[in-house]
Amino acid sequence: MNQTRIGSGHEYLRLTAEAADGGPPQSLLAELRLRDLSASVEVSHHYATGFADLAEFFRRHADDWRGWDGVRTWESLEGELKIDASHRYGHVRLRVTLQSFRHDWGNDGWTATGDLTIEPGEELSRAAEEIKTLTG
Template sequence: MEESFVLGSAGGARWVVHPPQDPFGDGYVHTAETELYQGGLAAKTVAKLDGLYAAPATTLAGFVESLAGDWRGWEGVRTWQSMECELALDARHDGRGYVFLGVTLRAPGPDWDDTAWSARAVFVLEAGEEMTRFAADLAHLLGT
């Protein structure tokens, strides 16, 4: 079994993405269990991810690879979210060589009665080598 992807360290915030599954066996939709830990907070959800037939730029791996490719920086905030918003990322470049990557997990399913939860942590990554390694490791886990 393939190992999970982990961003962060045991002493600080950690984001864990487990190997994706193909629940319908058709390659169109994958699910991945994901966890977030920070300062006593522990959150876990299952995110629906675009499968093999999605445009690469719209996938989680494609989003992270685009951040790594633009290591010199960009203006504003870039965002990505899973098919049903259980996992969302936002990224800001500080113009000095660092990327602030926000990871938000949400309860799966609809929130008609306003009782859903969300959890967020922000990771700081060096815009060059560290982002490139992060993108490659995540792409490898996701099979892209």
């Protein structure tokens, strides 16, 4: 599997692995699609851990499907992708932020943020398994 899609219908976060000669991915393409928003950014891996912490982030939520207090956050090493997860009203809300940094001529790039709502049971467990497989 070289991609996973988190969300439903026309609103989702799709992660596509950029393979490295059969080994773990060197980067992910993160695509956020919402009703009035479409954004994508390449996410670099951490040289020591790859994307293992992202897989663990989703596994932890699948294990805690009955709920947790507060907001849990995962952010890529360079800050291109940030995911804030909260459990509200029997659902999991993922606030996804994509950033593209450009430091030329005073242009700082762009930021896109949107919310996805997913079911805490099977949908969240499936996402956790697919991300584990995707990130190797």
